[in-house]
Amino acid sequence: MLDKDFFEIAQNHFNEALPFVLYKKPNAAIVKGLFQEDDAIYKSIDLIESGFVFSPFDSEKETILIPESKSQTLETNFKTKEEDVSNKDLENTIDHEAKNNHENLVFKSLQSIESGILKKVVVSRKKIIPLKEKNAITLFSRLLNTYPKAFVYCWYHPKIGLWLGATPETLLTVTGNRFTTMALAGTQKFKGDKNPKWEAKEIEEQQLVTNFIVENLKTSVTNFSVANVETIKAGNLLHLRTKISGILNSNLKTILSALHPTPAVCGLPKEPAKQFILQHENYNREFYTGFLGELNTTEKKSRNNNRRNVENNAYTSIKKVSNLFVNLRCMQLTDVNATIYVGGGITKDSIPEKEWEETVNKTQTMKKVLF
Numbered sequence: 161m162l163d164k165d166f167f168e169i170a171q172n173h174f175n176e177a178l179p180f181v182l183y184k185k186p187n188a189a190i191v192k193g194l195f196q197e198d199d200a201i202y203k204s205i206d207l208i209e210s211g212f213v214f215s216p217f218d219s220e221k222e223t224i225l226i227p228e229s230k231s232q233t234l235e236t237n238f239k240t241k242e243e244d245v246s247n248k249d250l251e252n253t254i255d256h257e258a259k260n261n262h263e264n265l266v267f268k269s270l271q272s273i274e275s276g277i278l279k280k281v282v283v284s285r286k287k288i289i290p291l292k293e294k295n296a297i298t299l300f301s302r303l304l305n306t307y308p309k310a311f312v313y314c315w316y317h318p319k320i321g322l323w324l325g326a327t328p329e330t331l332l333t334v335t336g337n338r339f340t341t342m343a344l345a346g347t348q349k350f351k352g353d354k355n356p357k358w359e360a361k362e363i364e365e366q367q368l369v370t371n372f373i374v375e376n377l378k379t380s381v382t383n384f385s386v387a388n389v390e391t392i393k394a395g396n397l398l399h400l401r402t403k404i405s406g407i408l409n410s411n412l413k414t415i416l417s418a419l420h421p422t423p424a425v426c427g428l429p430k431e432p433a434k435q436f437i438l439q440h441e442n443y444n445r446e447f448y449t450g451f452l453g454e455l456n457t458t459e460k461k462s463r464n465n466n467r468r469n470v471e472n473n474a475y476t477s478i479k480k481v482s483n484l485f486v487n488l489r490c491m492q493l494t495d496v497n498a499t500i501y502v503g504g505g506i507t508k509d510s511i512p513e514k515e516w517e518e519t520v521n522k523t524q525t526m527k528k529v530l531f
Contacts, residue, residue: 166193166236171297174316181212181226182300183313183453184238185483186328191238191304194231199318202227207413210456213484214315214323217445218438219420224320228457238304258285262519263512268440273508280368281427281436283515284503286443287523289530291498296322299493302529307395311485313452323447325490326525328394331451332419335459336479337408339381339415343370344392344486345424345505346400349521355391358400361509366400368507369423372430373404376418380410395489395525412482416451424505425449425486446492448501453484489525500526 170193173180179196194212204213204225211231215223265283272278293299300314307326315323329344346362366389374386387403408415426449427433437445459481492499502522504515 161234161236163236163238166191166234167297167301169193169195169234170314171295174296177318179226179317180231181214181313181315182297183212183311184304186309186311189237189239190235192233192235194226194228194233196226196231198230200230201317201319202230204455207411207416207455210458210480212315212453213455214447214452215420215450216447217421217425217449218434219417224317225455226317255287258287259516261285262516265440266506266510266512266515269436269506270508270510270512272436273506278433278436279428280365280423280505280507281433282423282425282449282503282505283437284441284445284448284501285519286448287500287502289498289500289527291493291496292531294495296324296493299324299529306529307489307525310394310489311453315452321446322493323487323490324493324526325487326395327485327488327490328392328399329424329486329488331422331453331484331486332415332482333484334408334412334415334480334482338405339408340403340405341373341377341419342404343373343402343422343424344399345369347504347518347522348398350393350396350398354393354398356398358391359509361507362400364509365505365507366402368428370402370404372423372428373419377404377406377415380415380418381406381408383407395528397521397525412456416484420451421449422486425488425503427505445501447487448490449503450487451484452487453482455482455484456480457482489522491526498526498530 170182173195178199182193184191202225204223209225210228212226213223262285269281269283296314303312303326310326310328312326330342333340343366345366384406389400389402392399392401460478490501500523502519504518
């Protein structure tokens with residue numbers, strides 16, 4: 161399908177106030193769309209359905225589903241051209257009230273860490289920006305061009321809201337019974353060097369996330385494989401990443417209950433960190449730091465790409481695939497404003513002012529497509 165037709169269908173669906181999601185997986189050329197045929201709110205409790213899920217930070221709340229069975233599925237090839245956004249600085253003025261509030265939140269976090277209640281906690285804030293470009297489909301196209309290596313999406317439900325994002329973090333990929341996930345933590349601004357020096361704070365933070373994933377999945381998987389730590393670039397930021405893979409011997413709901421929310425978006429120990437966030441952030445994260453993506457979609461693979469080969473069907477495998485991502489670098493849109501959500505991990509070595517600066521850097525990801 162041509163881009164023009166694909167995006168016109170999306171715009172018409174939005175105008176008719178019907179739910180849909182548009183998305184592109186990292187480094188992929190295809191943009192997919194699920195266009196729900198009614199405006200009902202469908203939910204996934206056991207994660208056994210097929211479709212696209214959108215789940216909040218608070219795992220006690222409901223996961224929203226755009227069901228494959230209730231939707232039209234379309235796709236288009238989209239040629240992206242990565243834009244250099246590393247030197248475009250949009251944060252020209254300091255919001256002193258927001259700065260003080262966030263630094264005070266970091267200070268409270270450090271107190272909880274020093275008292276032994278927490279080892280790490282991820283605290284966040286939101287920033288409201290008046291919209292100049294109010295068309296969500298146009299903003300989605302900008303995200304596609306700006307962040308081709310991320311999972312880019314535009315999700316809409318008339319009874320819930322409108323969200324866009326470009327997240328660098330995979331929560332879980334499952335193909336058949338094989339899984340991959342990642343520990344992603346530590347942040348610094350990209351300054352031309354893709355292999356910079358990392359401070360002890362970022363290295364420790366990343367290791368905490370890796371240890372948590374391994375510890376919480378070890379009873380549910382076999383053939384564990386933990387790769388070496390690597391530096392990755394996401395927009396104008398750098399992060400530390402460790403890839404983890406293996407074979408599942410539990411269902412998807414059990415695995416996600418063990419993982420979500422990870423220390424990369426919540427903290428350690430998980431439950432005390434989550435309660436600290438809910439009590440002290442003073443706003444509702446909603447779907448920020450939740451997860452989203454394809455749930456139990458059907459994937460066909462052939463060993464022989466020659467379609468004329470009559471034996472081709474004999475070597476075709478059909479598997480269920482789930483590709484789930486952590487909802488970072490995201491924003492929620494209303495008719496007049498964009499609300500951007502940003503945060504950072506706090507450990508015993510954190511410095512409040514530097515933590516504020518990290519959130520300022522992270523706001524650039526979304527702000528660059530708004531102006």
